[in-house]
Amino acid sequence: MNLVVTDLPVVVIGAGPVGLAAAAHLAERGLDFVVLESGPNVAAAIDEWRHVKLFSPWRYDIDSAARRLLERAGWTAPDLETLPTGGDLIDSYLGPLAKAPELAEHIRYDAQAAAVTRVGFDRLRTAGREEAPFLVGLADGSEILAGAVIDAAGTWRRPNVLGGSGIPARGEAEVADDISRALPDVLGRDRDRFAGRRTAVVGAGHSAATTLLDLGDLADQVPGTEVVWVVRGADQARTYGGGDDDELPARGALGSRLKNLVQSGQVELVSSFRIEAARRTPDGRVELSAGERQVVADTVVNSTGFRPDHEVVSELRLDLDPILGSTRALAPLIDPNQHSCGTVPPHGVDELAHPEQGYYAIGAKSYGRAPTFLLATGYEQARSVVAALAGDWEAARDVQLNLPETGVCSSNLAVASEEASGGCCGPAPQAVSISAPAGRGLATGISGGLLTVTETKPTAQSGCCS
Known part of the structure; x- marks a missing residue:
């Protein structure tokens, strides 16, 4: 199955941790790509909370392909057992990664994706749709043609409202x-x-x-x-x-x-x-x-949380869960009523796929309104999706994660000690390994009893997510 319109780059939306992880995997696979970052610098959203310390130590905050790329350039990893701040994540990891020659010339800053569609196709037209390139319109009026689109835009720019019924309160x-x-x-x-x-x-x-x-x-x-x-x-x-x-x-x-x-x-x-x-x-x-x-x-x-912006891709054919706003296949695996952050089963390209072939939302946006997202999960999503775009389906479906039995969500931040501010985006050091069988869709695998996953279902006393 060919998911990429040939001779055109893969467009990655967002130069945060997960977007740059996707870029690193694309570079490693030899696929052409363009990264669009709406801010003036790498990880502009994280830069707004750079004072906050993450829950997870460095060992869980660095993507595997990104690390290989950086180490080839002589980069030395920080102490893997220390807890970085958002600023540390940018200054010691994401900044150097974005400057690596394999990525630097592919990243465009102040480039906000305003709309994604297919050239010559609105949402209604079918015949020939999958052969048409993607058209990514930018806020400045320019356009980019793409062979596939990886949407790692996150949800930081779309906070929930104060109103208790899901819409803005009066006034x-x-x-x-x-x-x-x-x-x-x-x-x-x-x-x-x-x-x-x-x-x-x-x-x-x-x-x-x-x-x-x-x-x-x-x-x-x-x-x-x-x-x-x-x-x-x-x-x-x-x-x-x-x-x-x-x-x-x-x-x-x-x-x-x-x-x-x-x-x-x-x-x-x-x-x-x-x-x-x-x-x-x-x-x-x-x-x-x-x-x-x-x-x-x-x-x-x-501090009521965040929600995804699907308006940007409203002309694409999406299969969204009506409650969470994730893909329909992913929703039962991340439902915060059933899962804490660390009991979310491993998932990859199959669970992230939409009817619109070649479009994938990864990272926090893939979870919709569920606050159970982990940065390590986003890295594995990026690896799986890029493998699929490269045609390596065995690797794409061999999804493996090391997660704690309970965890912390990307939007749920805490303190690391009595004195330090705390943070997000990763699992704790104590982990249990869970993996998906190669070539099997996880949604079917779980319901069919093909996976054995120890779950700690959250209660009012034990849940980690808001």
């Missing part, structure tokens, strides 16, 4: 200037926005917890700094985690610290609060409403 747009996106640099760049003011953090995941801990530290330093934590649920045991018994020490430390802040009164917890409306008060503050209840703050941090 949310009118107070947008007072709403900060997730993971502000509370103790650094954004300090003046929060010091001596009252902040409402909305969300129950570890990104919210990370911000709450930073705000707690700021309150110790600056009198008048107040913190209120707004959540939809009634039980915060999932956010607190297992403390000293948690399989992920960083997550356990975060949960314990946050629980202490709430119990001490340093963080005011407002639970069972499903936001219906937001407005600016006469004195310039923000009022969030849920029925007859209100929370008033000077500024609000939206």
Whole structure:
């Protein structure tokens, strides 16, 4: 099966960790490619939270093909047991990778993909469709023809809304200037926005917890700094985690610290609060409403998670799960109601395929709204998809991952110690190996009992994902 329109490059959307991993595998396979990065530099989205420390040590944050490419150029890997920040990930790994000769000339910066379609084909037309090249339209009006498209754009640019029903709360747009996106640099760049003011953090995941801990530290330093934590649920045991018994020490430390802040009164917890409306008060503050209840703050941090942007590929034929927005085949494998981050079974090109032959979303975008994505999973997705594009189906379907029995999501960040800010994107060192049989689709393999996977299904007490 030929998935690539010959004589045209594979277009990779996004120069983050997973997009550059795909590029490294394409280079290793000898396939022509172009990487489109919407920002002015590599991993521009990560650069916005470069102050945050990842949960996973370096050993889980480096793609295999990328490492081979870098080491040929004399690169020395960081200490594999240390925990990098987002800035470390860029400065010590992604930056050097993007400058490698095999990749550098293929990356275009400030190149935002605005639409992807087939030349001469809208979504309705069928005859001859698979032989037509992809047409990638950029925000500046230029266009690129592609033999295949790997969409690693992520979800960072598409945060969820504050409204508790999945749509913006009444008046949310009118107070947008007072709403900060997730993971502000509370103790650094954004300090003046929060010091001596009252902040409402909305969300129950570890990104919210990370911000709450930073705000707690700021309150110790600056009198008048107040913190209120707004959540939809009634039980915060999932956010607190297992403390000293948690399989992920960083997550356990975060949960314990946050629980202490709430119990001490340093963080005011407002639970069972499903936001219906937001407005600016006469004195310039923000009022969030849920029925007859209100929370008033000077500024609000939206830590409610992210969602994918499928509008860019709306003229392609996609088979999306109606709940998660992932592929339909992948959805049952990543359902956060059934899986924590580390119990997601291995999956590759078969589970990522759409009816539109030659288009694949990988990385966080492939998971739709599921917060169970792991960076190591994205690397394996990239390897599998590129192998398929190269026609090596045996390698493409030999999907293998080393994941912990429980894990941490890319949008769920935590602290690595009592003093350090924490992070995302990878599994913990304690891992269990699970693999897919070569040549078999995993969706069928699991339902048919072809895989033996030890699952730790999350409960309110043990789940890691928001």
